[in-house]
Amino acid sequence: MELLSFSDFVKQARTAQKISSRDLSTKLGKAITYISQIEKGKIKTFDYATCYKILEFLNYDLNKIDSILAEFRIIAPLKDMPYVQFNFVSPSMKVEDASTEAVKNLQWLVYGELMEIKSKNATLHETFNILIERDVTRANTILTNLVALTKDKDNFSFFCKLFLTNLSTLDKESKNQIINLISQLKGEN
Structure with a gap:
């Protein structure tokens, strides 16, 4: 069984909520055929901000949208990302003691690493989805054991x-x- 594409995902979510493609396109401020073009696979490269708005208009939990998009390898560009809070400076040094520029640079570095980790997580998630589709018995055993190891x-x-x-x-x-x-x-x- 083939994995769901972002185009199919949008169509299923939109039709489940009985929202027309025209209405969703209008809410996005796009041409009235925009969502239809996405769903038909005519748009191959997805803009993160637009995809985020699509899921927001489809009433997805704002805290889960990034994770959902990551499953489709749609990742926020660094310039759109908020700073990451972190607590790994030396115990004797307070963040407010460091220069603002140095802290800012470190936060971008950490966020870049975070996005790399999210991409790896999406790959692992995709791998397990394929395993589930192809060998449900083995997938169940592996996932049961992984869950037990994290309890x-x-x-x-x-x-x-x-x-x-x-x-x-x-x-x-x-x-x-x-x-x-x-x-x-x-x-x-």
């Missing part, structure tokens, strides 16, 4: 420590040894 502090700490190492760099034999060790620790054959 309490000890399991979450283990989960984080496990993935602080890039396991993809291990050779096939090392990966098999890890799987065998886990099986032995669980008492499986």
